[in-house]
Amino acid sequence: MKDTQQAYLKNIKYQEAGKFEDTRFEKIHNVIFSNSNIGSKTVALEIADLILRKQKEGKKCVLGLATGSSPIKVYEELVRMHKEEGLSFSNVITFNLDEYYPMDKSNIQSYFYFMHEHLFNHVDILPENVHIPNGTVKSNELHQYCIAYEKMIEDNGGIDLQLLGIGRTGHIGFNEPGSHFNSETRSITLDYITRADAASAFLGIDNVPKKAITMGIRTVRKAKRIILLAWGHNKSLVIKKTIEGEVSSKVPATYLQHHKNTTFVLDEEAASELTRINTPWLVGPCIWDDKLSSKAIIWLCQKTGKSILKLIDEDYNDNGMSSLLAEEGSSYDLNIKMFNKVQHTITGWPGGKPNADDTSRPERAIPTKKRVLIFSPHPDDDVISMGGTFDRLVTQGHEVHIAYQTSGNIAVSDYEALKFAEVSKEMSCKKDDTFISTLIEQIKSKKENVIDTIEVRKLKGLIRKRESLAATRYLGVPDKNVHFLNLPFYETGGIKKNPLGKEDIKIMCKIIEDIKPHQIYAAGDLADPHGTHRVSLNALFESLAILKSKSFMNNCWVWLYKGAWQEWEIHEIDMAVPMSPDQVLKKRKAIFFHQSQKDGVMFQGSDIREFWMRAEDRNTKTAEKYKELGLADYAAIEAFVRWHF
Incomplete structure (x- = not known):
């Protein structure tokens, strides 16, 4: 089956499972699911279908895989399919997008560790078929290593399906802003925002590596099929830029607009800034309920710089809201209704005001003491x-x-814990408080990326x-x-x-x-x-x-x-x-x-x-x-x- 035909069938599947609507604003096919669990299971199903189809044809299935929080549920579902439905990975060859540099495989923050913890340790993939950039390559050998990684992908026939996440800078893999359209596997310096987003995993930004090895934009674009996952409000702005904006190195994910078989799989939060979701009255006819009307009028105030009661008919008509105006009859009526609604949200009595009419208040007056x-x-x-x-x-x-x-x-740092432990020791009535001394030694001797002892965690x-x-x-x-x-x-x-x-x-x-x-x-x-x-x-x-x-x-x-x-x-x-x-x-x-x-x-x-x-x-x-x-x-x-x- 040709790639375009396969993509069409996949689009049909996604439309059945999620919410898809093509608009003049959008330049990349995308599907919106009510939550990330459903979206992840649908993606896992497509990957499983591809693996099974390749098995029937007697061919290997080459997957490009991503790390981070976005694909975790996809991997969980694939593991479930393997254990409960017999899905075999014996014909699967994988190439991971990236790895921190320098980074030892045994480090719990490494992508090598991540992939084995979430997928490879739980399925029957052959170890020799797993390829993850090596974060321990010597710096003077790194350039040649990247060339060899690229060659391995090519020798295996290229990537059949590439799974991607997206960073808030618009990076895919670790292709940060400024990455070239034709870039290939290479080392790269990480953007501050990328490092800040990873800080929680490393217990502070100072511990996040400043460099990484990543597949390039060209490497990713050569994949026959690309699926990009994005969950949550914090991805909504970059998703809008990527899907609706102009192609630019400032937002590397926009390069995917030139790929003919890409689908963005989103939850409602990640899709919330798309024009058809955020301001659907700019796209076409709307069914105006109270929720959408409120959103539109507040948006109109912010766009025009006017207060609610100063909006006029012309403001509504000039901004795609003429149908709302027609339903209500006049801007005056709309404005009064909206002003009262917003005003009634304000209360100095969050537990309800005693002995007051609570008809228009957000909380009940009774019971008086809650x-x-x-x-x-x-x-x-x-x-x-x-x-x-x-x-x-x-x-x-x-x-x-x-x-x-x-x-x-x-969230308590070691130096903060040490401070309290040392105070406790000085305050202790015992001349030789072995427990506190041991606690202090555990904190002082703790190695990087090692989980605290139970005693230290209790102290924190x-x-x-x-x-x-x-x-x-x-x-x-x-x-x-x-x-x-x-x-x-x-x-x-x-x-x-x-x-x-x-x-x-x-x-x-x-x-x-x-x-x-x-x-x-x-x-x-x-x-x-x-x-x-x-x-x-x-x-x-x-x-x-x-x-x-x-x-x-x-x-x-x-x-x-x-x-x-x-x-x-x-x-x-x-x-x-x-x-x-x-x-x-x-x-x-x-x-x-x-x-x-x-x-x-x-x-x-x-x-x-x-x-x-x-x-x-x-x-x-x-x-x-x-x-x-x-x-x-x-x-x-x-x-x-x-x-x-």
């Missing part, structure tokens, strides 16, 4: 993300409980615990209302976590049943499908699914907040809690109690500012957006979305 359960994935997300609302709930007399879902121990967990208690006491919460769940999925000692298990859900269900909350607050960050915030949210969702038949759940509302990096869009917000300048300062002080997470925190991402700075900036900008829409002028605003279960 039991509130705030879930915090890490031991500082509560104050970073909703410290002002937290303070309001306490001062307004609600029974506030905090549940820290994980210990957060791996205690540091986070005591910092949390200092912050909650400062905000007026009694210690008995502070709960440290230490969910087992997190307690691996390394970056890679275990899947959610029965014990995790059991712990979550118990705390909810014990407290019987009227309100639950939880982190709604969905950017990383494998991140701790996402897993912690899934733990809540699974628990609520189990408990929803309980009578107390009939009176329980769930509010989602976002973390230090993002905020809800204005049209998404169901409750906006304004903060005075004094409350902004109080929130800052609460964050300061988490001293181990200040001054060069390990999991900082690409934003070098401290968490309190990010939080204040985010809250201030949300308030500014409300002001620009013509509403009241506040110092800062924390935002929440209600989740209906």
Whole structure:
């Protein structure tokens, strides 16, 4: 079967499984799935079909493979197919895209380690058929090694199917901005953003290698079939640039626009900035519901620089929204309706205002005093993300409980742990405290990329615990209302976590049943499908699914907040809690109690500012957006979305 015919059939399959729509804006075929699990299984099915077809033809199947978080679920599904359905990899030859340089194979951060952990150790592929760039090649031999790697691909007939992820710089493999259209396998210097994105895996950006070996753009483009995976909001902007933008070395993934058999497989978050998703009224006719109307009017305000009540008919007509205007009758009616909707999200009473008409308020007035359960994935997300609302709930007399879902121990640096251990030794009444001395020695002698001992992890967990208690006491919460769940999925000692298990859900269900909350607050960050915030949210969702038949759940509302990096869009917000300048300062002080997470925190991402700075900036900008829409002028605003279960 010719490649173009095969691609057509694959497109049909993806259209059946996902959401595909061709528009004049898009230059690369893409399919959108409701979540990364479904998308990954569909991709795994295509790979399996290719392997089986090649087996029937008596041919080898050459796969180009990627690393990172994006393909993990694809590999999990392929392993499942091998174990449960007998899918054999005996005819498969693989070539990996890249490897850090220098990097030893035994290093847990190496892509050699990654591929064997996630795929090769669990299937029947022949070891001699596995090819991963060697990160230990001597520097004076590296150029010739890259030429040989390229030749091996060619000698095996080229790559039948190339799996790709995409970095926020638009890199594929490690082809960073500036990479040439005809580049081949070579060494390359990594972009700062690429290194920052990898920092969490290396426990800090200083530990991330500055160079790598990568297949080139030309190498990738020679593949007969290319599938690029992208999951989460943090990939949405680069996906838009790649699919809709001009071909440019500044965004190397745009070179794929010239490949005739490429599909981008996306989840809804990664696709959220595409024109047909983000602003569908610019593409064609829309079915206007309340959600889309709200999004469009807020967008129109931002585009025109006008407040809601200043929009006129011409603004709607000139920006693809004439059909919305026709449905409502006039801009005046539309504007009033939208202004009232946004205004009604604002409340200084996040637990509901006593003895008040709550018809147009985001929260119920009854019961007057609510039991509130705030879930915090890490031991500082509560104050970073909703410290002002937290303070309001306490001062307004609600029974506030905090549940820290994980210990957060791996985010404590060794030098921070050493400081506490040495203080403990000096304070110890024992002349020879063997336990603490051993602890200090374990920290001092720890080698790079080695998982902490259980004792050191316990110390780091205690540091986070005591910092949390200092912050909650400062905000007026009694210690008995502070709960440290230490969910087992997190307690691996390394970056890679275990899947959610029965014990995790059991712990979550118990705390909810014990407290019987009227309100639950939880982190709604969905950017990383494998991140701790996402897993912690899934733990809540699974628990609520189990408990929803309980009578107390009939009176329980769930509010989602976002973390230090993002905020809800204005049209998404169901409750906006304004903060005075004094409350902004109080929130800052609460964050300061988490001293181990200040001054060069390990999991900082690409934003070098401290968490309190990010939080204040985010809250201030949300308030500014409300002001620009013509509403009241506040110092800062924390935002929440209600989740209906």
